[in-house]
Amino acid sequence: MDFRPTAAQQLLRRSVREFAETEIRPHVREWDDAQHFPLELVPKLGALGLLGIQVPESYGGAGMSALEYCICIEELARVDPAVSLSAAAHNGLCSAHICLFGTEEQKRRYLAPLARGEQIGAWGLTESTSGSDAAGMRTTAVRDGSGWVLNGSKTFTTHGRVGGVMVVMAVTDRDAGNRGITAFIVEGGTPGMAAGKKEDKLGMRASDTSEVIFEDCRIPGDQRLGDEGQGLVHTMQVLDAGRIGIAALAVGLAQGAYEAALGYARQRKAFGKTISQFQAIQWKLADAATRIEAGRLLTYRAASLKDRGIRMTMESAMAKLYASEMAVRVAEDGVQIHGGYGFVKDYPAEKYFRDVKLTTIGEGTSEIQRLVIARQLLSR
Numbered sequence: 001m002d003f004r005p006t007a008a009q010q011l012l013r014r015s016v017r018e019f020a021e022t023e024i025r026p027h028v029r030e031w032d033d034a035q036h037f038p039l040e041l042v043p044k045l046g047a048l049g050l051l052g053i054q055v056p057e058s059y060g061g062a063g064m065s066a067l068e069y070c071i072c073i074e075e076l077a078r079v080d081p082a083v084s085l086s087a088a089a090h091n092g093l094c095s096a097h098i099c100l101f102g103t104e105e106q107k108r109r110y111l112a113p114l115a116r117g118e119q120i121g122a123w124g125l126t127e128s129t130s131g132s133d134a135a136g137m138r139t140t141a142v143r144d145g146s147g148w149v150l151n152g153s154k155t156f157t158t159h160g161r162v163g164g165v166m167v168v169m170a171v172t173d174r175d176a177g178n179r180g181i182t183a184f185i186v187e188g189g190t191p192g193m194a195a196g197k198k199e200d201k202l203g204m205r206a207s208d209t210s211e212v213i214f215e216d217c218r219i220p221g222d223q224r225l226g227d228e229g230q231g232l233v234h235t236m237q238v239l240d241a242g243r244i245g246i247a248a249l250a251v252g253l254a255q256g257a258y259e260a261a262l263g264y265a266r267q268r269k270a271f272g273k274t275i276s277q278f279q280a281i282q283w284k285l286a287d288a289a290t291r292i293e294a295g296r297l298l299t300y301r302a303a304s305l306k307d308r309g310i311r312m313t314m315e316s317a318m319a320k321l322y323a324s325e326m327a328v329r330v331a332e333d334g335v336q337i338h339g340g341y342g343f344v345k346d347y348p349a350e351k352y353f354r355d356v357k358l359t360t361i362g363e364g365t366s367e368i369q370r371l372v373i374a375r376q377l378l379s380r
Helices: 007-034 039-047 066-079 081-101 104-116 174-180 231-267 279-307 313-343 349-360 366-378
Strands: 121-124 140-144 147-158 165-171 181-187 193-198 209-219
Touching: 007 039, 007 066, 007 081, 007 349, 066 081, 066 231, 066 279, 081 104, 081 121, 081 147, 081 165, 081 181, 081 231, 081 349, 104 165, 121 147, 147 165, 147 181, 165 209, 165 231, 174 181, 174 231, 181 209, 181 231, 231 279, 231 313, 231 349, 279 313, 313 349, 313 366
Parallel strands: 121 165
Antiparallel strands: 140 147, 140 165, 147 209, 165 181, 193 209
């Protein structure tokens, strides 16, 4: 496999990096302190194609490859992982689910506004009593004439308060177990749908995360997404690809943390010389650079398989597992290299350290990734 970037991919990386440095970096601390989701940034992300990265051009998207998607998510995460998380959830969950399983009418109705940044997408799976055990969800959808009535709630929903379009999983047949869950598209502002508690998070604070509540929320029958009873099966397919995005986010976050530590080590002096001249620091930097490259290659391998239409359940889980745990180590070493300054908000090291932990939790914990990998190995 040859992962040397093409000229177009190099240009893409430069373009997204320039956008992130210009439009995002000046506001990172402000947005983090205020837990402010930057709605003002959404149209700019849309104009650059970053909200419809893999949406086909025929539906208003940029029509990029999975590998190019990784480049975009990486470069956003290098500057602000919270913004990158929002882009990954919008692209890799909500839009991807509609892209994969929506009807032609649903694709034409929803994908173009999502890709242009006219709406931001949300995706509701997790509940207070069903996280990793998605099949234990309680939210229900009951037929009512030609439509459906939703009741229940979703927790830890990215864009739960600001989403214009939300894909929601709900139980339609309790007796059917995993085959009794169905996906639905719910438009923001639908009567009976309301935002609940906004989460006060450790990190990723500029990415909106909240509860979404459904109380007798009536939706038309044509907003069922995919076949009835196939919601969980389709969810697993969405997550297979979505984990590539979280792996790319972790790689980009680690790259940003590494670059911050490298820059600090080159200018901070102790005992008459810069700390970059001490072997202890050099080894931390060498280990970080090596781990980042390994994580990037695992991620690009999974993306390459997706681009070729090859199942990548195990490879995406491996990429997500390794990249997320690698990023935790790189961010931690970044704090250590900064010393006391790594513990204060004046330097970026502490924010990378707070943000990174979510990558080992969101879209499947590290423990779930190990289960997925083991199942794939043992089924051969």
